[in-house]
């Protein structure tokens with residue numbers, strides 16, 4: 247739509263015949279030696295007054311008179327519609343951009359973060375891994391853990407049984423086994439980031455045989471082999487990960503490690519893989535896989551009893567307890583092997 251109009255540049259009184267049209271959100275004004283392209287929303291358009299020509303006022307003092315009032319009204323209407331359409335478009339774009347951003351964030355969280363954690367876990371130096379475990383014990387020995395009350399002979403027989411296990415290539419043998427008691431954590435075992443395994447007295451006392459304890463240790467070795475604790479810790483402490491990444495200093499993670507380990511849950515996937523490794527390891531060493539299912543059932547029962555006894559004080563810990571809702575499923579799967 248093209249309208250004819252008269253343009254005054256605001257400095258001279260000379261009228262310039264021009265044509266007007268709207269392009270998107272701009273007004274295009276063209277004359278013999280004038281071209282102006284102005285944002286519509288920067289123009290002042292006074293409301294119609296009697297039968298006088300319509301006015302367009304430019305910010306720099308220029309103005310335009312449009313005699314075709316009807317045509318001008320139609321042009322404004324079209325411009326308004328396209329402006330609204332443009333606005334709607336921009337809403338859609340904004341929404342699409344938001345969704346895209348959220349998807350990227352979700353992907354970063356679900357895929358990127360675990361991937362980054364896996365890559366990082368392989369790069370954490372051994373001395374730092376050892377320090378993490380040492381830190382873990384130093385911190386928890388003050389709080390949740392007490393010295394083990396198991397006879398030295400009992401502990402030794404478990405250590406010996408562990409040494410006799412033949413492992414497939416690819417590692418997984420614990421750096422060390424530490425026995426402790428814990429009134430709060432009850433029957434449990436933990437694979438620590440540095441490859442140590444913490445075995446609690448209640449677990450040993452709950453087991454009917456060393457084979458059941460070895461089954462638990464086999465499961466923990468599955469975690470150690472794939473550095474699940476470390477990866478989980480890295481994943482759970484995104485801030486630490488970012489800091490470690492930028493500063494190249496993983497030691498900041500040491501401080502948060504014990505807390506994170508106790509408060510976070512292993513993913514189902516980690517548990518499934520640790521169970522699968524345990525089944526393979528037990529099978530290869532002539533220990534029935536059902537030993538793991540048996541001890542899992544006992545752990546489940548023990549923790550359920552403990553939970554009903556002191557529902558408020560129950561501390562959420564990883565591993566057997568953490569996988570609590572899935573324990574039935576895990577037992578079923580192991581029984582099916």
Ligand SMILES: [Zn+2]
Nearest residue numbers: 517520565566
């Ligand atoms: Zn586990």
